[in-house]
Amino acid sequence: MLRSRADLAWLLPPALVTPPPHDPIVEAEARSVIGLADVARARHLDRKPDMRAALRLLELAVxxxxxxxxxxxxxxxxxxxxxxxxxxKPGRYDEFLLSHIFVAVGEGRGGITRTEEEAKRKVLELRRRIATGEDFANVARTESDDAATAEAAGELSSMFGRYMADEFFPFARMLKQDEVSQPIRGKLGYHLIRLEQRIPATAETARFLITQDIREERMPDRIAAAIREAKP
Structure with missing residues (x-):
């Protein structure tokens, strides 16, 4: 029913949303939406039962x-x-810079298809090559089935432990600088991860994320209590 993709957030009070940056194009699109809304009111479309129900739902959401x-x-x-x-939560709020090599189960880079066992043998062989002196970056470039990161020698964007996939975090937080993990089974295949850098969290740097986590944990009880108190 709602066809518009215009961002109307700039019309709302700062207490409700963070004001978006000034953008004349976005504001023009929003004004067009407002103009069409005026047309709907002029034609009394807002009085139709389905429109009244939709407006009520939007009011409830806001x-x-x-x-x-x-x-x-x-x-x-x-x-x-x-x-x-x-x-x-050791490591959850630390910042990690990792590189990885991915070996797909099924179709991989270059159209090569591997079974579970073939992929496992492949990743073990790659780890052996790295352990005996081959450069991780070169192996990532030539062997990783993740084409996007292979071009960057396997380097991933830095991330906090909080945002890391559950299957990787226990391994990543135990790695020492420049150490390569044992093969990790992910959803689509096997990974080797290498710790390039780890920046330990402090109370100051982690406060924002910890506050988010604690609020998310406490919110369900707080919402339930508020709903009970609001009932007549």
């Missing part, structure tokens, strides 16, 4: 988001909370 933001803002995360979370 109010729910406002309530969620208000409840989240009321959750206080102390310095002790931050320090405790850092101790309880």
């Amino acid at each position: 109010l729910a988001e406002a309530a969620r933001r208000d409840l989240a803002a009321g959750i206080t995360v102390s310095d002790d909370d931050v320090r405790a979370r850092l101790a309880a």
Whole structure:
């Protein structure tokens, strides 16, 4: 029903959304949407039952988001909370720079297809070559089935442990500088990961992410309590 992709966020109060950067094209598209809305009101389309129901749903969504933001803002995360979370979740808030080599199960680079066993043998052979002195970057360029990162010698964008895939994080956080992991089975095949750099989190650098995590964890109970209190 909603065909417009125009961003109307710049019309909303800063308390509800972060103001987007000024963009004349986006603002022109938004004004076109507003103009069409005026046409709908002039033709009394907003009085039709289906439109009234849709407007009510939009109102509920906006109010729910406002309530969620208000409840989240009321959750206080102390310095002790931050320090405790850092101790309880080692590596989760550290920043990792990794490189990887991917060996696909099924179709890989160049149209080569491998079975589970063939892929496992391949990744073990690649790790053996690296362990005996071959350069990881060169092996990644020539052998990795991830064509996009192979061109960059297997280098991945830096990431916090918090955002790392569950199958990789336990291995990554145990690696030493320049160490290569044992083969890791992912959803599509096997990976070797190498730790290029790890930047340990501090209470200061991790505060924002820890606050997000703690708020997400506490929100369900806070929402449930607020709903109970709001009932007559």
